[in-house]
Structure formats: structure tokens, C-alpha cells
């Protein structure tokens with residue numbers, strides 16, 4: 001992340017990419033509500049590497065979360081320093097205020113613990129029950145961010161595996177939960193996944209438009225786009241290949257992202273992670 005006086009910018013800026021990287025073969029099917037998640041859906045999670053659930057959270061919870069996000073951006077919590085803008089627009093950020101400034105924000109880092117209206121999402125017993133059933137033990141929250149991908153300027157998040165970012169043992173069953181606050185679809189940069197790619201093991205990541213899988217290693221013909229209504233949640237395995245195109249629409253695409261690990265897991269050294277996921281020292285090119 002880049003710090004310019006009081007303005008925190010995203011670590012990576014917008015980059016040109018081939019739109020074919022997000023040409024999807026299908027829109028992913030969804031379960032309707034946490035209460036309808038059966039063991040067959042959990043088996044599907046293990047087989048496919050993801051599970052999408054519509055109407056998991058209520059309209060009231062989503063509205064409260066959006067108000068809480070707005071308040072954090074407005075600076076209502078003076079201790080919060082996690083507002084991160086899209087990169088390269090610092091002058092515009094300095095000139096803007098209120099709603100216009102809000103529309104330039106890419107990410108809120110570590111929102112959990114700041115506002116009960118946001119904490120309810122990650123603490124929901126129905127979510128925790130599903131995570132426990134997937135992991136075989138109680139989950140612990142490892143990382144969290146609000147991903148706001150603003151209209152027109154919200155950059156792509158290139159294809160990657162979450163495990164490549166986290167210093168966790170290679171066997172760890174990481175599960176990420178991504179909650180849509182706005183309708184999320186291919187036009188405003190919804191999540192795209194490669195079903196079953198979590199079975200391919202760790203993939204070397206490169207610093208290109210982001211810390212990412214090489215574009216030529218993306219299994220383009222297998223892409224599923226995950227369109228969600230507000231309150232819908234996508235769960236995915238930490239080794240699933242996933243990414244999201246830029247938001248070229250005039251609509252917002254706000255989401256809360258929570259990464260869970262089995263409570264018993266302990267962290268490893270960065271070198272150990274990069275020995276697997278990093279490209280340096282390996283005879284590979286991108």
C-alpha cells in the first residue's frame with residue numbers, strides 16, 4: 001500500500017488486460033438461504049471448491065452494513081486508518097468530499113471489531129456452522145476487508161489463490177466468504193471462479209498487475225461467474241483460482257470479505273510460503 005500524506009492508495013494500479021480472461025462459460029448456480037445448505041452442498045464445495053448462497057443475510061442487515069461502511073469512510077471512527085483508495089487518483093481524493101470521496105474508495109482493511117453492524121456478518125452462527133462442517137473443526141477469522149470496487153475506476157483483481165497471500169501451512173483448509181452488499185454481476189466486477197481448480201495444488205504467483213497467477217495459466221474455458229444479490233455470499237477454498245474484472249459500469253459493487261482458517265492452525269514464515277507460491281529462484285517465466 002502507498003501512503004501519500006493522509007491518503008492510502010491500493011498497492012497496484014489499473015492495468016490493461018485481455019477481457020477474454022473473464023469470459024465465462026456459465027453463471028454459477030446458487031443455494032437459496034443458509035437454511036437450505038445441505039450436506040450435498042458441502043460435498044459440492046469440496047468437489048468444486050466453492051459454494052454460492054443467495055439471500056443468506058437480510059435486506060436490513062445489508063442496509064445497516066452499507067451505513068456502517070459509509071460511516072467508516074466518513075471518519076466517524078477516528079482510530080480507523082484502513083480506508084484505501086484506488087491508485088493514481090490522490091489529487092481527486094484530496095479535492096473530493098462526502099459521497100464523491102466515497103466513490104473513490106477501493107478497500108477498507110480490517111473492518112471487524114469496529115462496528116456491530118458489520119460484525120454480525122462474520123459472527124453469524126449459520127455461517128460458522130457451515131464453516132465448521134467444511135473444516136471439521138471450529139473456524140477462526142484470519143483476515144477481513146471490505147472490497148468496494150467503485151464504478152468506472154474499480155480495477156480488476158487478477159486471478160489468484162488466497163493461500164498465496166497468507167503465511168499458513170500448505171495443508172490448511174482456508175475458506176473465504178464474500179458477502180455482496182450491492183447486486184454483483186459480470187458488468188460491475190463480480191467474482192469469477194475456476195471450478196475444481198483448488199484440486200490443482202499451489203500455483204506459482206507473479207508480481208504483474210497484482211500478485212497473481214500468470215494470465216497464460218488461467219483455464220479460461222472453465223470460468224464460472226458468480227452473480228449475487230445483496231445479502232448473497234460466496235464461499236471458496238483457499239486454493240481456488242478466482243478473480244474479478246474491472247468495474248466499467250456506473251454501478252457500485254460493495255462486498256465484505258472474511259477469510260477463515262481452522263482454529264488450531266498456526267502461521268508459518270513468509271519464506272516458507274514463497275518457497276511454494278513465489279516465482280523467484282524457480283525456473284519459471286510469465
Ligand SMILES: O=C(O)CCC(=O)C(=O)O
Pocket residue numbers: 147149157162189190191242243244255257
Ligand atoms: O472483491 C474482489 O473483487 C476480489 C476479492 C478477492 O478475490 C481477494 O481480495 O482475494
